[in-house]
Amino acid sequence: MGAVIIPQNLPIGYRFHPTDEEFVDHYLTNRVLGIVEDPCIIPDVDICRWDPWELPQKFHGESIIRPDDKVQEWWCYCLQTPQQVKRTTPSGYWKKTGPDRNVKARDIKIGTKKTLVFHIRQGSKGVKTNWVIHEYHLLIKN
Numbered sequence: 653m654g655a656v657i658i659p660q661n662l663p664i665g666y667r668f669h670p671t672d673e674e675f676v677d678h679y680l681t682n683r684v685l686g687i688v689e690d691p692c693i694i695p696d697v698d699i700c701r702w703d704p705w706e707l708p709q710k711f712h713g714e715s716i717i718r719p720d721d722k723v724q725e726w727w728c729y730c731l732q733t734p735q736q737v738k739r740t741t742p743s744g745y746w747k748k749t750g751p752d753r754n755v756k757a758r759d760i761k762i763g764t765k766k767t768l769v770f771h772i773r774q775g776s777k778g779v780k781t782n783w784v785i786h787e788y789h790l791l792i793k794n
Contacts (some may be wrong), residue, residue: 668727670698672755675727676788683729684790697728703743704770710731733788744772746785755788758790764789 670679681692697710708726739746746768755763766787771778 657664663683665715669725672759672765673762676790678753680763680788680790688775694727694729697730699728699730699746699785700739700741703741704785706782712717740767741770744770744778744781745774747771760793763791 682689683694695710697707699707702710707728710728718787747770748766750767752764752766754761755765765790768785768787770781770783770785772781773779
């Protein structure tokens with residue numbers, strides 16, 4: 653039997669940083685199929701219930717991958733429903749920016765990636781911040 657690596661004891665410099673293809677083809681596909689990692693690597697967090705500066709606290713204790721203050725990158729699953737298209741939070745909203753990008757595996761489109769930027773306040777008075785989310789979607793297959 654091979655050695656088990658506990659994330660808290662990983663070598664210096666190790667980061668959980670899957671490629672777009674790895675995330676969509678493995679993690680997101682498995683999640684949609686109902687396969688949940690044990691131990692938890694990517695927790696469920698409703699990003700629209702919280703402002704972005706509150707999100708890092710929501711990951712504490714949920715994932716075995718500790719947040720890295722230097723990278724300031726967190727991964728989560730958030731169920732998207734048709735009612736959530738606005739993506740509003742208590743203090744502002746997530747606004748889509750730029751075109752959707754294709755995520756490919758072996759030159760076959762397997763999903764899309766959207767970039768969203770957080771704006772404080774609502775409507776045209778919203779002020780753009782440095783908070784960014786990359787939202788991934790699987791292609792709908794029969």
